[in-house]
Amino acid sequence: MDGNKSALLMMGCPEVPVQMGIVLYLSNKLGKAGYDVTVAGTDAALKLLKVSDPDEHYVKKTMEIDQCIADIVEKKIDFDCCFAFMHSDAGMTYAATMSAISKAKMYAVIFGNNAEDVAETIEFPAEKIVAKAVHNPIPLKNKIDRAIP
């Protein structure tokens, strides 16, 4: 991936443990590649993130997810790529929204016990990164490393 670009990591509901570890991992990876990384999520997901990375080693910029959508619709911000994290229909729905309002290249990062079922419901253009991962992040990390060398 090229440097000097912007990336959005859009978190879903934080109830599946692998999400937070993979968000920190991917943010670090993209930051080292020169990306300006922003992480968006619900209030609970952002609190988890800030407790996990208190000195902002891995994530420098965060946004509340609905504010992020509002700012993209109002053309105040946009991103070159968006990694939409999801393990449920609600996460897929947020990703579909982002696909419709943003010019970003979409990556759908799908995990959890129903990862394959959720992946089948995606109708928008996106590169799918799918792993049935709940507690062990390694299968999802490996898929991400294959998709983003």
Add this chain to the structure above:
Amino acid sequence: MSCFDNIKHEVLLESVSFREARKFIEEISDEVYYVKPGYKIFGDCYLVGVPPIALGIKGIDLIFPIVKPRLGTFVGKARNEKEIERLRENNASISE
């Protein structure tokens, strides 16, 4: 907290998939209009959804989807004639 929490509304359906919510809105509404994700209603709420997003009108009530990241999609009903008129004026895609 969703911006819809600030809007007085009645919940008609809760914790379903977005497609189930769309079908429900289409079935119970007198008029249905379709809008894109990001459509702004109630002043500062931006709709989240898989396009096309169905908005319904039943009498003087607007029927709309609310997506909650943890709980799934809800369907809400709110009395708001101004939003209904704006929807009718701005949208040609209609089924009655």
